[in-house]
Amino acid sequence: MNNREYTIALAGNPNTGKSTLFNVLTGLRQHTGNWPGKTVVHAEGFFTYKDEQYRIIDLPGTYSLYSNSVDEEVARDFIIFAKPDVTLVVLDATALERNLNLALQVLEMTDRVIVCLNLMDEAKKKGIVIDIAKLSKKLGVPVVPLAARNKEGIEELLETIVRMVHGEIKTKPIVVSYSRAIEEKITKLLPLVKEIVGEEYPARWVALRLLDGDTSLLHALQHQPHHLLKGVPNYACHCSAKSI
Ligand SMILES: Nc1nc2c(ncn2[C@@H]2O[C@H](COP(=O)(O)OP(=O)(O)O)[C@@H](O)[C@H]2O)c(=O)[nH]1
Numbered sequence: 001m002n003n004r005e006y007t008i009a010l011a012g013n014p015n016t017g018k019s020t021l022f023n024v025l026t027g028l029r030q031h032t033g034n035w036p037g038k039t040v041v042h043a044e045g046f047f048t049y050k051d052e053q054y055r056i057i058d059l060p061g062t063y064s065l066y067s068n069s070v071d072e073e074v075a076r077d078f079i080i081f082a083k084p085d086v087t088l089v090v091l092d093a094t095a096l097e098r099n100l101n102l103a104l105q106v107l108e109m110t111d112r113v114i115v116c117l118n119l120m121d122e123a124k125k126k127g128i129v130i131d132i133a134k135l136s137k138k139l140g141v142p143v144v145p146l147a148a149r150n151k152e153g154i155e156e157l158l159e160t161i162v163r164m165v166h167g168e169i170k171t172k173p174i175v176v177s178y179s180r181a182i183e184e185k186i187t188k189l190l191p192l193v194k195e196i197v198g199e200e201y202p203a204r205w206v207a208l209r210l211l212d213g214d215t216s217l218l219h220a221l222q223h224q225p226h227h228l229l230k231g232v233p234n235y236a237c238h239c240s241a242k243s244i
């Protein structure tokens, strides 16, 4: 068994089945507490698959990641600063259009994304047909259909995770283009942002947030939340972890 533990983040709108998937993957190997200094629930679990160890974090359910709320900041900071090996974006297959909004935002932040199309059983009942291959091609990342409550699709998801953490999947996230005025500003800002953040953070995303006047991101970048940085020992033990 190799000693490396891979980190997986679960992101998605509320009610898309994130916690259901989290429970299926981790069983009883999980605990909850609060994020350091926040009243937001922190749920962390562990599982082993094919002799490799994984840590999975159930991020707060949000509709966006624009720092409108503490939940959004927690989810955003984890993706940006903890740099999970894989971020699973869980979407409700019966409300794809609304859910894709969050997926696009995550794809601006990281290319290590697997889109989980959950509630496929409900979608089928409603006669909704989704061309998975086409969606995956369009988004530029793997898309795995799931019915987490019935444990359907879990094996394919685990296999996709394995291939992603081993660098066997080359993703090419869709690049959302904005109005000409915004794109011109991004072009001007990008070299400056790259100079400051280097390869450490997704420059186009940082530029967009700056254009948006996101002062909370600026603050986070200046005072990187140390408990989220890779290589820092498991911080969850600092919170009131309890087994559930
Ligand atoms: N039909 C169906 N219901 C599901 C599925 N996954 C989750 N649910 C249900 O959807 C509701 C919300 O699930 P939950 O895991 O709490 O969503 P979260 O808010 O994203 O964590 C619960 O009633 C689940 O039982 C699924 O694949 N199919």
Ligand SMILES: [Mg+2]
Residues within 6 Å of the ligand: 018, 019, 020, 061
């Ligand atoms: Mg939940």
